[in-house]
Structure formats: structure tokens, C-alpha cells
Amino acid sequence: MVQQRNSSFVLISVIILALGLLVFFTYKPLLQNINLGLDLRGGLRVVLEAQENKGEKVTPDTIQKAVGILRDRVDKLGVKETAVYPQGQNRVVVEIAGEKDPESAVDILKNTAQLEFWDEQGNVVVTGKHLVDAQARVQQGGQGAVVDIEFDREGAKLFKAATAANIGKPLYIVLDKDVISGPTVRDAITDGKAQIEGGFTAKEAQDLAVLLRSGALPVSFNVIEKRSIGPSLGADSLEKSIKAGIIGILAIFIFMLGYYRLPGLVADISLVLYSLLVLGTMVLMGAVLTLPGIAGFALSIGMAVDANVIIYEHLKEELRWGKTLQAAIESGFKRAFWTIFDSQITTLITAIILMWLGTGPVKGFAVTLSIGIIASLLVALTFTRYLLVLLANFSKNTKLYGV
Amino acid sequence: MHIIERRKIFYIISLILIIPGLISLFTQGLNLGIDFQGGSITQVNIGGKVTVAEVRATVADLGLERAEITRSGNEFFIRTPELNQEETKELLGALEKKFVKVEFLSAESVGATIGKELTNKAILATIIAALAMLIYISLRFEWTFGVAAIVSEIHDILFVLGLFSLLQWEINTPFIAAILTIVGYSINDTIVIFDRIRENLRNKRKEDYATLVNRSVTQTFNRSINTVLTCVFALTALLIFGGGTLKLFVGAMLIGFVVGAYSSICVASPIWYELKNRA
Numbered sequence: 176m177v178q179q180r181n182s183s184f185v186l187i188s189v190i191i192l193a194l195g196l197l198v199f200f201t202y203k204p205l206l207q208n209i210n211l212g213l214d215l216r217g218g219l220r221v222v223l224e225a226q227e228n229k230g231e232k233v234t235p236d237t238i239q240k241a242v243g244i245l246r247d248r249v250d251k252l253g254v255k256e257t258a259v260y261p262q263g264q265n266r267v268v269v270e271i272a273g274e275k276d277p278e279s280a281v282d283i284l285k286n287t288a289q290l291e292f293w294d295e296q297g298n299v300v301v302t303g304k305h306l307v308d309a310q311a312r313v314q315q316g317g318q319g320a321v322v323d324i325e326f327d328r329e330g331a332k333l334f335k336a337a338t339a340a341n342i343g344k345p346l347y348i349v350l351d352k353d354v355i356s357g358p359t360v361r362d363a364i365t366d367g368k369a370q371i372e373g374g375f376t377a378k379e380a381q382d383l384a385v386l387l388r389s390g391a392l393p394v395s396f397n398v399i400e401k402r403s404i405g406p407s408l409g410a411d412s413l414e415k416s417i418k419a420g421i422i423g424i425l426a427i428f429i430f431m432l433g434y435y436r437l438p439g440l441v442a443d444i445s446l447v448l449y450s451l452l453v454l455g456t457m458v459l460m461g462a463v464l465t466l467p468g469i470a471g472f473a474l475s476i477g478m479a480v481d482a483n484v485i486i487y488e489h490l491k492e493e494l495r496w497g498k499t500l501q502a503a504i505e506s507g508f509k510r511a512f513w514t515i516f517d518s519q520i521t522t523l524i525t526a527i528i529l530m531w532l533g534t535g536p537v538k539g540f541a542v543t544l545s546i547g548i549i550a551s552l553l554v555a556l557t558f559t560r561y562l563l564v565l566l567a568n569f570s571k572n573t574k575l576y577g578v
Numbered sequence: 579m580h581i582i583e584r585r586k587i588f589y590i591i592s593l594i595l596i597i598p599g600l601i602s603l604f605t606q607g608l609n610l611g612i613d614f615q616g617g618s619i620t621q622v623n624i625g626g627k628v629t630v631a632e633v634r635a636t637v638a639d640l641g642l643e644r645a646e647i648t649r650s651g652n653e654f655f656i657r658t659p660e661l662n663q664e665e666t667k668e669l670l671g672a673l674e675k676k677f678v679k680v681e682f683l684s685a686e687s688v689g690a691t692i693g694k695e696l697t698n699k700a701i702l703a704t705i706i707a708a709l710a711m712l713i714y715i716s717l718r719f720e721w722t723f724g725v726a727a728i729v730s731e732i733h734d735i736l737f738v739l740g741l742f743s744l745l746q747w748e749i750n751t752p753f754i755a756a757i758l759t760i761v762g763y764s765i766n767d768t769i770v771i772f773d774r775i776r777e778n779l780r781n782k783r784k785e786d787y788a789t790l791v792n793r794s795v796t797q798t799f800n801r802s803i804n805t806v807l808t809c810v811f812a813l814t815a816l817l818i819f820g821g822g823t824l825k826l827f828v829g830a831m832l833i834g835f836v837v838g839a840y841s842s843i844c845v846a847s848p849i850w851y852e853l854k855n856r857a
Contacts, residue, residue, distance in 0.1 A: 401688075470827075536755060
């Protein structure tokens, strides 16, 4: 008997120590690798909708092409984490995380970037389709920046013909139907190289060069949703949520310990494992944690605590009926199982439907809630149960069980 | 506990909780945020002592007289009709010109179509989720339990919607998260009590349904109170120590959780009793 008691004590100590070490070594990598939503880290999310021109249908192919071009543009911005993907029939979603200046990144995305050269009569003589390169260059003497462009062979031919035909007359450089400049042609240009001047700042020239290099979008797009979160707001939300989370969890810990005594301690240890499990799953799945996601996590912690409360209430009931501790744990668990199962599965069903049908905030909520419920079922029914059985060997004093 | 004997009192309490909100919903409606209605919100931090009136004057100069401006500390929220990129820049530029220290926090624009889609999808998701719940509970329990659970969910949703309408709190992303959390919690709570009723039904004592429901509620009462208390503790801690923008959200959850716990005991169980007695 004493031996059994000692070995339980050793086992419990080992479990607590192992869990402590696990937390110590994993919490930093977990927090660093978790995919934070734009609301928590700052960044930009833009939903673009293709504008159907008369006679031109927007096909999946058009959208696919646009995705490719937009991805190219975003990549050229030099930011690390980006996502560009189609949504529905005629939309493209662009997400850029951690962008310092999200507002100006919008400019790069929304322009069609259709470059055209017009003659005096407004005829299109050559287009940006024939470009092979575009580079921004800051002019000396503070005259602003220009963009050097270079045509492919066919473009060079067209450009040569156009310049030759318009000597002494202006040739308009037009971007998305806006005239940028209209320099007068002095000589025919034969090498296929030209310069776009428009009183640009260095940044504007840089952006234009990126747009021209990536090519024009196959259709024009409208911004139908835009959320740009500055880095300071994102960091602020994250800090507040973490602080709020820690306070909330501490409050739960103290309550459980105070009310349920020894089993409360078991619940607290289980909650630590539970939190690690949820965070770990999110990291492994690459799920995105957003503010509503944190709400989902909070609810799932509430339900994990509830699972413990249900078990302990059953346990106390059985103890009051005069069962021995071991028998009470046994039958208390058996009865608690279906209670927990039915209550959590009902919520899980709702969460899965929200995950399937919901968008944005609803989805973020549903994903963490679903992961949380599954983890809470697993932890409560295996780990918590095992710890309680160990504890029962350790001490038979029912006062420690809050009876 | 004499839940069943006092059920008429609970029905009256529920009506008192819900009717003012319902009237408000029909008369003044909900204060829909940009996520549902479309529009723009620009959020900036302005250093120094700047008043809402000063910001309003600057914004009005741009032709945005109908902008709604709210502040929380040094943070200003400027809600306008949907702004395009140029207009957003103009707005930010004007603020930077007028005030000394302007820090960009966020700019969100949502088109009206997106708002409509979100509303439709949220409603669709709620209906399908309710049906799925009804089916699951009917299979695992009995249809009477399913219907009673749904009635108590509707009770909670109506109460929270009514509260937001009465106080004209903005319906936005945090609201969706709050109402989903409340509903999720309340279902969980209801099922735990129903589970006990089911267990007691199986034991087939010679007692009428009223005694059975009362006994089941009494047996699960400790658990109901403790679970809601843990949540209330956690939420109160958040309310006291959490950030400003979080407070509204936490406050709504706190009220919602208490009403959810109430409805599981005092609405769901009596409704089941009524259904069972008539079925």
C-alpha cells in the first residue's frame, strides 16, 4: 500500500516536471511559429473584383492570369509573407502580412497597368504588352525620377515606325487611360528604348516600374474590400489579447484550485497540456490565429474547464453516495463521459458548420473552437482521468476532493 | 428546486428581458457596422490635446460632413461612406497637415455587396447550424429536447440582439464572435442538464415529469453555477484589466453567459416539460 502510494507520488512528480519542461521548451517556438492574422500583426488584405467589360466574359482563366500577375507584383514589393488567391467566380484576394506601409501597397494592386502610346489622333501605336524591361532611375540634379523601358523586337519595330511617323509631334504615354506625359518626338527611335517622364518621385517611379515589369492585368479590378492595419495597432491588439488571455486563465486556475482542491490541481495541470495541444495543432495545421479566433480559443478553454467540472461533480456525487474513491472515479468518469461527449459534440457540429459556411471572422472563430473541443475531449478523457486515478492512490482523504 | 412550479414566473422574466429589445429592434433597428453595411473606418492616433470637434471640422472640409467620429483616448475612429484609395489618402493627408502627431492605425473599406454577402451567409449558417443541432439532439435524446434547446437558443440570440439594439452598440466582427461564443456556451449548458434528465428518465422512478425535471436541475445545479462562475471570473478579470476596445466585447459576453446559464435552467427545462406533457 505504502509502496503503491510512493510510486504514485513519483509518477505525479515526473508528469508535472515533464509538463513543466515541455512548456518551458515549446512555448517560445510555438508562439513564434503561430500564424497570426492581419488583425494581430498588421498588414493588408484586399479583395478585388473583376469588372466585366461588354462582350468580354471573365473566365476562370482570366482570374488565374490575374492571380499570377498580382503575385508577381506583390513579390516585387519585397515583403515576405504574402498570399494571393482566387475567391468565387470573379474575385482575387491579396494578403500581405507585416507590411509597414499597407496603405501605399494598395496602389500597386489596384492599377490595371495598361501602358499605351498614343499619337496625336488618339490611335494606339504600341502597348505595354511588348515591354521586356522597366527600371526606375533617379535623375541627377533633383529633377525627379523616370522609368526607363525597353521593348521586345516587335515592340521596337512598332515604336520605330510610330516615332518616325510623328517627328515634330507629341506622342502620348498613357497609363490606364490617364495621360502621364506627351513628349514631342525629335527623331525616330530605333533601339526600342524609351523613357517615361511624369514628374515622379523616386517611390512613384519604383512602383510604376514594378507594375510595368509584371505586366497589365487581363481585366480591370475594383477594390470591394480593403483592410489595412498599421503595425502599431496590430502589435497593440496582440499584446492586449495575450495579457487578457493570461489574466483569464489565471482567474480560472485560482477558482478551480480553491473550489475543487486536489482535483482542481489536476484540472489546472490538464489545462496547461490542453493549451499546448491547441497551439501545437494550430502551428502544425498552419491555421491562422485572429482576434475572433482568440474568442474561439477562450470558449474552448471554458468548455475544457467545464469537462473537468462535470467530472468532479459526478465524482463528488458518487463519493457522497458512499462509494470508495477508486469506485467513484471509475463510475463518475463513465457517467461524465456521455455528458461531456454530447454537450461538446453539439457545439462541435455548430463550429464545423460555421467553418464550412462562414467567412473571415466567423471562420477564424470556428477553426480554433473546433480544434479546442477535440483537444479538450482528448485531454479530459485520457490525461485528466489518469492523473485522478494516480491521485486516488496517493491520498484517500476525501476532504481533499472538496466533499 | 421548484423550477417547474415557478415556470410562469420565468416566462414572465424572459419576456421582460426580451420584449424591450424586440421593440427596439423593430423601431430603431441595429447599428450596423461597415462589415455589414459597407463603408469605411479610418483609425488614427493623434498626439496632443485634440478634440472630436477639431477632427470633425477637418474631415468636413473634405466634403465628408456626415462622418461619424468617436474617440477612445488619443485614438480617433472616423466612419464615412465607402472611400476609395485616393479619398483615404486625402483624408489621412488632411489630418497629417492639420495636426502635429498623426499615427496611422488602420483603414478599412468594405463594399456594400460584401456586407450583404456576410449578412446572408451569417443567417444561412445560423439556420443550418440550428437544424443540425436539432437533428443531433433528436437522435441522441428525443425530439422534445431538440426543440426545447432551439427555443432556448433563440431566447439568448433575441436577448443579445435586443440589447445591442437598445444600446445602439455597433454590430461588427467582435459582435459576431461574442454572439457565437454565447450561443456555443449556452448549448453546452443546456445539453448538460438534458443529459441528466435523460439519465433520470432511464432510471424509471415513479415520479411525474415535474419532479424529475426539478431533481435533474438540482443535481446539475452545482456544475451549472461553477461553470458559469469560472467564465464570469475570467471575463471580469478581462473587463478590469483588458484594453478599452475589448471592454464592449467582454461586457456583451459576460451578460450573454449569465443569460445563457439562466435560459438553460429556467427556459430550456420548463419548455421541455411543456412539450413532454403534451406529446
